[in-house]
Amino acid sequence: MDGHLQLPPDAARIDAMLDRLGEVTVRTGLNLAENQELVITAPLDAVPLVRRITEHAYRAGASLVTTFFTDEVTRLARFQHAPDAAFDTAATWLADGVANAFRGGAARLAITGEDPALLAGQDPDRVARANRANARANQAALGLITNFAVNWNIVACATPSWARTLFPNDPEPVAVARLWDAIFAASRLDGPDPVAAWREHDQALHARAALLNHANFGALHFRGPGTDLTVGLAEGHAWLGGSGVAANGITCIPNIPTEEVFTTPHKDRVEGHVRSSKPLSYQGTLIDGIEVRFEAGRIVDAHANRGEAVLERVLGTDDGARRLGEVALVPHSSPISRSGLLFQNTLFDENAASHIALGQAYATCMHGSKGLDAAALGARGANSSLIHIDWMIGSGEIDVDGITQGGERQPLMRAGEWC
Amino acid sequence: MDGHLQLPPDAARIDAMLDRLGEVTVRTGLNLAENQELVITAPLDAVPLVRRITEHAYRAGASLVTTFFTDEVTRLARFQHAPDAAFDTAATWLADGVANAFRGGAARLAITGEDPALLAGQDPDRVARANRANARANQAALGLITNFAVNWNIVACATPSWARTLFPNDPEPVAVARLWDAIFAASRLDGPDPVAAWREHDQALHARAALLNHANFGALHFRGPGTDLTVGLAEGHAWLGGSGVAANGITCIPNIPTEEVFTTPHKDRVEGHVRSSKPLSYQGTLIDGIEVRFEAGRIVDAHANRGEAVLERVLGTDDGARRLGEVALVPHSSPISRSGLLFQNTLFDENAASHIALGQAYATCMHGSKGLDAAALGARGANSSLIHIDWMIGSGEIDVDGITQGGERQPLMRAGEWC
Ligand SMILES: [Zn+2]
Ligand SMILES: [Zn+2]
Ligand SMILES: [Zn+2]
Ligand SMILES: [Zn+2]
Numbered sequence: 001m002d003g004h005l006q007l008p009p010d011a012a013r014i015d016a017m018l019d020r021l022g023e024v025t026v027r028t029g030l031n032l033a034e035n036q037e038l039v040i041t042a043p044l045d046a047v048p049l050v051r052r053i054t055e056h057a058y059r060a061g062a063s064l065v066t067t068f069f070t071d072e073v074t075r076l077a078r079f080q081h082a083p084d085a086a087f088d089t090a091a092t093w094l095a096d097g098v099a100n101a102f103r104g105g106a107a108r109l110a111i112t113g114e115d116p117a118l119l120a121g122q123d124p125d126r127v128a129r130a131n132r133a134n135a136r137a138n139q140a141a142l143g144l145i146t147n148f149a150v151n152w153n154i155v156a157c158a159t160p161s162w163a164r165t166l167f168p169n170d171p172e173p174v175a176v177a178r179l180w181d182a183i184f185a186a187s188r189l190d191g192p193d194p195v196a197a198w199r200e201h202d203q204a205l206h207a208r209a210a211l212l213n214h215a216n217f218g219a220l221h222f223r224g225p226g227t228d229l230t231v232g233l234a235e236g237h238a239w240l241g242g243s244g245v246a247a248n249g250i251t252c253i254p255n256i257p258t259e260e261v262f263t264t265p266h267k268d269r270v271e272g273h274v275r276s277s278k279p280l281s282y283q284g285t286l287i288d289g290i291e292v293r294f295e296a297g298r299i300v301d302a303h304a305n306r307g308e309a310v311l312e313r314v315l316g317t318d319d320g321a322r323r324l325g326e327v328a329l330v331p332h333s334s335p336i337s338r339s340g341l342l343f344q345n346t347l348f349d350e351n352a353a354s355h356i357a358l359g360q361a362y363a364t365c366m367h368g369s370k371g372l373d374a375a376a377l378g379a380r381g382a383n384s385s386l387i388h389i390d391w392m393i394g395s396g397e398i399d400v401d402g403i404t405q406g407g408e409r410q411p412l413m414r415a416g417e418w419c
Numbered sequence: 420m421d422g423h424l425q426l427p428p429d430a431a432r433i434d435a436m437l438d439r440l441g442e443v444t445v446r447t448g449l450n451l452a453e454n455q456e457l458v459i460t461a462p463l464d465a466v467p468l469v470r471r472i473t474e475h476a477y478r479a480g481a482s483l484v485t486t487f488f489t490d491e492v493t494r495l496a497r498f499q500h501a502p503d504a505a506f507d508t509a510a511t512w513l514a515d516g517v518a519n520a521f522r523g524g525a526a527r528l529a530i531t532g533e534d535p536a537l538l539a540g541q542d543p544d545r546v547a548r549a550n551r552a553n554a555r556a557n558q559a560a561l562g563l564i565t566n567f568a569v570n571w572n573i574v575a576c577a578t579p580s581w582a583r584t585l586f587p588n589d590p591e592p593v594a595v596a597r598l599w600d601a602i603f604a605a606s607r608l609d610g611p612d613p614v615a616a617w618r619e620h621d622q623a624l625h626a627r628a629a630l631l632n633h634a635n636f637g638a639l640h641f642r643g644p645g646t647d648l649t650v651g652l653a654e655g656h657a658w659l660g661g662s663g664v665a666a667n668g669i670t671c672i673p674n675i676p677t678e679e680v681f682t683t684p685h686k687d688r689v690e691g692h693v694r695s696s697k698p699l700s701y702q703g704t705l706i707d708g709i710e711v712r713f714e715a716g717r718i719v720d721a722h723a724n725r726g727e728a729v730l731e732r733v734l735g736t737d738d739g740a741r742r743l744g745e746v747a748l749v750p751h752s753s754p755i756s757r758s759g760l761l762f763q764n765t766l767f768d769e770n771a772a773s774h775i776a777l778g779q780a781y782a783t784c785m786h787g788s789k790g791l792d793a794a795a796l797g798a799r800g801a802n803s804s805l806i807h808i809d810w811m812i813g814s815g816e817i818d819v820d821g822i823t824q825g826g827e828r829q830p831l832m833r834a835g836e837w838c
Contacts, residue, residue, distance in 0.1 A: 035504055044466065047490065054493040058500035063508040065497070069488045071466065074473040078484070081477035085454055089482040093523060097516020104512060 010177050015048075017180065020189050021155060022052030024256065026060050028198045029153035030107050031252045034061035037106035039098060041068045043113045046157035050111065066101075068094075072118050072161055079122040087129040090137035099141040105248060108145060108152040115161030116344035119284025128313040131283055135317070135386040146388070148244060148364045151252035154347055156183050165344065186257045186336045186348055202253060205242035208418075209261045212239040215410070217402040220327060222274065222354070224398035226291060231327050231356065232269025234381030236367040239263045244364060257336060259351040262328035264365040266381030268297040270324055277353055278392040281344035285310040290391060298322050299358075314358065320385025326357035326365070332396045332416025346390050354394025354413070359385035429596050434467075436599065439608050440574060441471030443675065445479050447617045448572035449526050450671045453480035456525035458517060460487045462532045465576035469530065485520075487513075491537050491580055498541040506548040509556035518560040524667060527564060527571040534580035535763035538703025547732040550702055554736070554805040565807070567663060567783045570671035573766055575602050584763065605676045605755045605767055621672060624661035627837075628680045631658040634829065636821040639746060641693065641773070643817035645710060650746050650775065651688025653800030655786040658682045663783060676755060678770040681747035683784040685800030687716040689743055696772055697811040700763035704729040709810060717741050718777075733777065739804025745776035745784070751815045751835025765809050773813025773832070778804035 026032050038057050042050050047069075054065045078086065102108065119127050135142075145152055158179035160172050167175035184190055191197045222229040241261035243253045276290035289305030299322040304311045315322050328350065330337075336352040343349050361382040363369040369377060374384050400413040411419045445451050457476050461469050466488075473484045497505065521527065538546050554561075564571055577598035579591050586594035603609055610616045641648045660680035662672045695709035708724030718741040723730045734741050749756075749772055756771040780801040782788040788796060793803050819832040830838045 055496050063505040077474050086482040091485050093516045093519035097512045100512035
């Protein structure tokens with residue numbers, strides 16, 4: 001035996017893994033440049049992770065790291081105590097300031113970890129109004145991110161509130177440790193050299209996207225229980241996956257984890273019906289058992305077993321909210337899918353299954369999009385909306401075909417796996 | 420005996436007092452209006468106080484409360500790990516965003532509680548560069564506050580790092596509780612009705628300012644050990660104290676605590692020498708034993724027993740940094756002075772003693788200043804600078820005379836007390 005003071009094994013292990021996550025976030029996720037500013041948003045419970053990331057950022061040469069911490073307690077207090085008129089107000093002055101930071105070259109990191117059930121008991125009308133006000137305020141800043149003006153990244157932090165929602169029967173420290181372990185595994189951090197593991201994984205995603213780009217399909221066809229959906233692809237759509245090059249010249253991996261290859265559907269060329277394969281956690285509400293029908297790209301009929309009212313509000317945000325802005329393919333055997341866990345967080349759940357997204361398209365998923373405005377992109381089929389909400393339609397029971405521009409079928413996935 | 424579970428007496432008492440501080444901050448300090456936004460800056464350790472304040476703000480009808488938490492650990496990490504070029508960078512995009520919030524009508528609350536010794540071991544040149552970059556970035560936002568565009572307030576939070584610096588021999592929880600008690604007493608929160616106590620105290624400060632405004636002195640003369648200083652007053656200077664009316668029509672008390680009546684010196688009419696009566700804690704450095712000599716309003720000679728290099732850097736910020744922007748009278752018997760504690764925080768220490776401020780003048784301390792620009796105010800003697808730094812020159816050994824426009828002397832203070 002020795003007399004050294006030791007942290008409990010979990011705490012020491014999590015501490016060491018936090019440092020790995022900090023390094024992978026800065027080096028692999030953001031690929032932060034010398035003298036670059038970094039803007040972070042994070043839950044208050046992410047303070048230890050933010051400190052690791054900030055230290056790695058300064059060591060990598062960052063000029064200034066600015067973190068906006070968000071507090072679930074005060075967010076909830078607003079719904080409990082503020083006057084009704086408050087819910088159309090958003091901090092536009094702040095969102096515009098952040099947009100200016102991006103225009104000035106700052107990188108962006110979002111640390112996700114919010115309690116998916118935080119606003120479950122609140123008036124859905126107020127929640128929707130607050131979300132709409134936020135979406136409007138953030139349109140310019142979000143536009144710079146979706147147009148890939150700067151290097152950016154999203155990673156996750158196991159917060160106590162999120163962990164309690166996922167593991168309600170465990171004591172809080174156990175729940176948090178379980179969630180951390182799931183995040184570390186999904187984020188490919190548990191091997192001997194995470195930075196190298198990410199390089200390899202990224203190359204595999206690039207190879208998959210290159211094959212799909214070469215094929216230049218006119219549409220994808222999804223078939224399975226409750227689903228018979230043809231997703232037309234935008235003219236000049238580009239498949240992306242893993243790392244990309246931002247307009248500032250920096251190669252980064254915007255999501256950690258990421259398992260998807262994804263592209264832009266044609267907003268007017270989606271036909272048929274589709275059933276969700278996993279629940280969608282949307283800003284505090286779980287929407288489950290979604291079934292929708294598309295005609296000429298537009299959702300004309302929508303149901304959900306749970307959260308239908310919230311789904312209806314989402315679809316009512318604007319015309320683009322009823323159309324698709326993304327389609328993504330993820331094999332059923334992805335590490336996140338294999339974990340068997342519903343994270344109730346898009347960063348993870350969208351990487352567990354093939355999915356589609358309602359709302360805004362990514363201009364970067366269009367060939368030759370540089371310099372084109374929303375109207376020009378829209379003429380080629382790219383959708384516009386205040387929202388971008390991914391929901392899962394893939395599973396081990398789903399087959400996907402590519403349909404060539406000449407109308408021929410090519411099998412892409414069978415029973416959820418790449419052919 | 421009863422079987423109720425109880426918090427330790429200190430925790431329960433501090434908790435109840437935090438709620439009082441929250442109420443006084445929102446009702447008395449800010450006088451927050453229905454549907455007004457509120458922008459808070461706060462140390463991370465102030466989370467429990469921020470939550471109390473935010474709840475009171477929403478109950479008072481706030482539309483949105485946005486808090487920027489600052490983290491001493493990451494602030495220090497920048498000095499330890501960032502490249503040298505980093506220290507001229509500031510978040511101008513954020514400061515401009517906050518300025519836009521004020522232009523849009525948001526109230527401002529600063530919660531102070533930083534460790535006065537945080538940057539004591541860091542390269543003073545880097546500290547000065549970072550401070551200058553921050554001051555430049557914040558010029559527009561700070562201008563809106565000094566010009567009283569909106570209701571604003573500063574209150575304090577007993578953070579562990581501040582408490583440890585003040586009470587290094589106590590265990591941390593004891594140090595924090597002692598600092599809280601000092602803050603509560605200084606902030607006049609321990610009586611049965613703090614809101615009423617503040618109303619009464621405010622009336623006394625207004626009465627004192629009215630007398631001084633009626634006298635319309637041409638200068639003040641300070642005399643005591645090491646001090647023989649004549650401070651000419653700006654033409655049309657106005658004495659203020661306690662509450663004031665912001666340009667948005669809201670009456671607020673910008674500092675809690677506040678004990679001072681203060682006005683605008685003439686930037687070209689300060690003559691003689693003055694010795695500081697208490698140390699000045701300036702952004703991480705304690706500057707003690709300051710002795711300066713003024714000629715025609717300008718500091719021509721400056722010494723300090725401790726922190727002289729930092730003082731020299733401060734004076735070198737710009738031309739206005741060597742001239743006065745404020746002179747304030749505080750009786751030696753103020754509650755803060757009686758506490759005998761050097762808080763190493765301007766909010767408290769400036770209210771323990773009469774003081775002068777280097778740098779920017781408050782336009783609100785000039786009669787008829789509305790609509791006048793800096794040049795017009797400067798022609799009447801109001802100083803301009805990137806900085807505004809108060810330092811204490813009053814004590815139980817200082818006499819102050821008012822000198823009328825006709826040149827006659829009137830005793831104002833003897834041995835630090837009002838005549
Ligand atoms: Zn996706
Ligand atoms: Zn998406
Ligand atoms: Zn003052
Ligand atoms: Zn001052």
